[in-house]
Amino acid sequence: MAEPHDAPRDLTRNQGLVLGTLNRSSAPLSAYDILDKLREEGLRAPLQVYRALDKLVERGLAHRLESLNAFVACADAHCHRKGLIAFAICERCGRVDEFADEVIEERLSGWAANTGFKTERTTMEIRGQCAECLKAAA
Amino acid sequence: MAEPHDAPRDLTRNQGLVLGTLNRSSAPLSAYDILDKLREEGLRAPLQVYRALDKLVERGLAHRLESLNAFVACADAHCHRKGLIAFAICERCGRVDEFADEVIEERLSGWAANTGFKTERTTMEIRGQCAECLKAAA
DNA sequence: CGTTGCAGCGTTATGCTATAACGTGTAGAG
DNA sequence: CTCTACACGTTATAGCATAACGCTGCAACG
Numbered sequence: 626m627a628e629p630h631d632a633p634r635d636l637t638r639n640q641g642l643v644l645g646t647l648n649r650s651s652a653p654l655s656a657y658d659i660l661d662k663l664r665e666e667g668l669r670a671p672l673q674v675y676r677a678l679d680k681l682v683e684r685g686l687a688h689r690l691e692s693l694n695a696f697v698a699c700a701d702a703h704c705h706r707k708g709l710i711a712f713a714i715c716e717r718c719g720r721v722d723e724f725a726d727e728v729i730e731e732r733l734s735g736w737a738a739n740t741g742f743k744t745e746r747t748t749m750e751i752r753g754q755c756a757e758c759l760k761a762a763a
Numbered sequence: 764m765a766e767p768h769d770a771p772r773d774l775t776r777n778q779g780l781v782l783g784t785l786n787r788s789s790a791p792l793s794a795y796d797i798l799d800k801l802r803e804e805g806l807r808a809p810l811q812v813y814r815a816l817d818k819l820v821e822r823g824l825a826h827r828l829e830s831l832n833a834f835v836a837c838a839d840a841h842c843h844r845k846g847l848i849a850f851a852i853c854e855r856c857g858r859v860d861e862f863a864d865e866v867i868e869e870r871l872s873g874w875a876a877n878t879g880f881k882t883e884r885t886t887m888e889i890r891g892q893c894a895e896c897l898k899a900a901a
Numbered sequence: 902c903g904t905t906g907c908a909g910c911g912t913t914a915t916g917c918t919a920t921a922a923c924g925t926g927t928a929g930a931g
Numbered sequence: 932c933t934c935t936a937c938a939c940g941t942t943a944t945a946g947c948a949t950a951a952c953g954c955t956g957c958a959a960c961g
Contacts, residue, residue: 756879
């Protein structure tokens with residue numbers, strides 16, 4: 626059975642294990658969740674996971690969800706997503722939708738230009754309930 | 764010396780102390796930072812601070828910055844700010860600017876309407892460097 | 902070849918952030 | 932008065948993240 630999408634070939638063993646775990650999960654995972662799933666593979670310490678996550682996030686293969694202190698694999702198979710990414714997080718099923726919006730990006734960079742702020746990183750996270758969970762709850 | 768802005772009169776002692784501490788700070792504070800500043804006032808346990816913060820955030824008198832695990836007082840003196848708030852956080856001096864943008868709000872609610880997502884809470888945080896720090900570094 | 906530099910690895914220890922679970926005190930509603 | 936709701940105080944614990952150490956393997960270079 627194939628992964629949701631192929632991983633780059635130049636990942637280290639730990640990075641590959643961590644990314645694989647994220648890809649197999651339908652919900653965000655904390656570093657400790659990941660560690661627990663990888664004990665069989667020989668991982669023992671949080672740092673092993675955090676180091677791998679740092680690299681994956683740096684390369685855009687995974688994202689950190691600040692409001693959850695958790696991580697997801699990037700939804701874009703080839704990870705060419707540029708610019709601002711917004712996340713919609715369902716608090717019921719844990720599902721995360723990733724989307725980009727150029728208008729929002731323009732507004733933010735406009736604000737930054739006006740105030741002389743130099744943006745380095747932006748996080749945008751919407752919490753709520755996804756359509757499916759709303760239907761199921763009805 | 765007056766507070767940056769008057770606090771509502773119906774806060775409990777702990778809530779007032781915590782809000783006062785946030786108001787006096789020019790940068791976000793973690794719950795433990797606040798606790799340390801309030802030991803003289805008799806506070807001893809994190810929970811005392813967290814409980815006060817919960818209420819303050821609930822009432823919009825303070826905000827939680829997810830990407831810092833820290834808190835700031837609301838910048839709006841009378842806290843009537845509605846809707847989405849974006850935060851621009853300077854990583855150099857710690858200063859936080861609060862702003863609202865209706866266009867962004869419309870785009871997000873548009874996305875939510877299209878996908879059937881029911882938004883409950885949105886966090887938007889921009890990290891970078893403020894104009895003053897950029898000037899100082901030049 | 903040797904060695905130098907870098908990146909990742911593994912381990913232990915520690916620090917920071919947040920909440921569970923318990924009981925107490927007090928003010929307002931009925 | 933008594934019931935309810937809410938805040939409080941305390942102890943203990945859970946959950947998230949990094950510091951600091953030393954080692955290994957590999958590629959670049961003289």
